[in-house]
Amino acid sequence: MxxxxxxxxxxxxxxxxxxxxxxxxxxxxxxxxxxxxxxxxxxxxxxxxxxxxxxxxxxxxxxxxxxxxxxxxxxxxxxxxxxxxAKPAFVPGESNREFRISVSDFSLSVLIPRVIARAHAQGPRIRFALIPQVQDPTRALDRAEVDLLVLPQEFCTPDHPAEEVFRERHVCVVWRGSALAEGELTLERYMNAGHVVMVPPGTNSSSVEAWMANKLGFARRVEVTSFSFASCVELVKGTDRIATVHGRLARKLAPLLPVVLKESPLPLAQMHQMMQWHRYRTNDPGIEWLRQIILESAREMEEDMG
The missing domain is CATH 1.10.10.10 (Winged helix-like DNA-binding domain superfamily/Winged helix DNA-binding domain)
Structure with a gap:
């Protein structure tokens, strides 16, 4: 043609x-x-x-x-x-479709296992490719290289529809043997300490926690950077450093490590974790089904927390 x-x-x-x-x-x-x-x-x-x-x-x-x-x-x-x-209907039990989801290791740890299990119960042959968020994940969405992004609201693109999945607070993690484990973690103690910070791979990348801290006008002394949120919890071990991470992730890992959780002295706003899909896939029955699975999994996660 x-x-x-x-x-x-x-x-x-x-x-x-x-x-x-x-x-x-x-x-x-x-x-x-x-x-x-x-x-x-x-x-x-x-x-x-x-x-x-x-x-x-x-x-x-x-x-x-x-x-x-x-x-x-x-x-x-x-x-x-x-x-x-797009097909007129999506029947999970008859599908072997692969869904490509771009996620951080935070979402990969606390939310996605529930998504995979719930999806498997309805469609055992449905496959998932979980894509790390490097460079600009919204670019991959623009080019339809992924079906769905799960990321903070601040990093969503205005070019595609999005929906809130859940909200998250940040907490501080310190080594149990550190002086910081004793007493209140004041803003002064927080700012005087060294910090472990997650920085996503890619040019000009920043974690949402670092983005919010910078927005508040605080300049921390960053002594260790990592490409993984989960690793930050362990990297404070044996040091007097602080990692400021997602509350759900910290509570999941803390029982396995010699660490103590502290309230953050920074007035960090709640993080709005979103899912975003391509505007041309809004009426895709498979994407609609996946979005519902994610929302149901998030509600289950909230209920399990009490």
Whole structure:
């Protein structure tokens, strides 16, 4: 099929090329041979009268024209994909669909096991791919590389619908043998201590706890950074440092470690944990089912806490 003399099959190749920035990987992604993908790139260059991808050292970089095309082409393909892949009904017991969910290790620890168990009870052949949140997870949602994000409200994108799953408070964790374990953890003691902080992998990343602390105007002395919330609880062991982490995660891990939980002296607001999905998947029956499973799992989690 052609539109304005452009073979529309080339849009799929263009999307893969602008995503992978590599002819071999783009060919593999679209199940084409490398020579067929090279031919597709040549035809695209001819049509747009632009190189689209240029070799810079050992890597390929998009031209300015390609940057303009990237999101527009992806948006068109996702809209089409969302329309043709949606089925009139989703029957969990008959499905072997794979859902790709982008989550932090916090959600992976406290919420997702309940989601997996509840989903398995309804659809034992349904599969899950749990994707770590690195770089910009909302970018993966834009490109429909994941079906669902679970992340704090502050990091949601305004381009797609979202719904609150649960709310969370932060607490402080200190080693049981530390002087900080004794008495009240005042703001002065908190600020004078060294801190263990989770920083997600990727450029310019920040944890929601660090984001809220910075918003309040506090500059802590960060002495250890980790890529995992759960590890922060253990990394205070044998030190006089503090980790400020999610309350549910801290309460789950504290009985297994020589640590003490303290109320945070920082006036941190509750974290609103959200789920977000692509706007073209709102009426996807499978996504609707998964969202309901997540909400039911969150309610169960709240009930178990009393």
């Amino acid at each position: 052609r539109f304005n003399k452009l073979d529309l099959n080339l849009l799929v190749a263009l999307d893969a090329l602008l995503t992978e920035l590599n002819i071999s990987r783009a060919a593999e992604k679209t199940n084409l041979s490398q020579s067929a993908m090279s031919n597709a790139l040549a035809r695209l260059r001819e049509y747009f009268d632009d190189e689209l991808l240029i070799q810079v050292g050992r890597r390929m970089q998009p031209t300015q024209r390609a940057e303009v095309l990237r999101d527009a082409v992806n948006d068109v393909l996702r809209r089409i994909e969302g329309s043709i892949s």
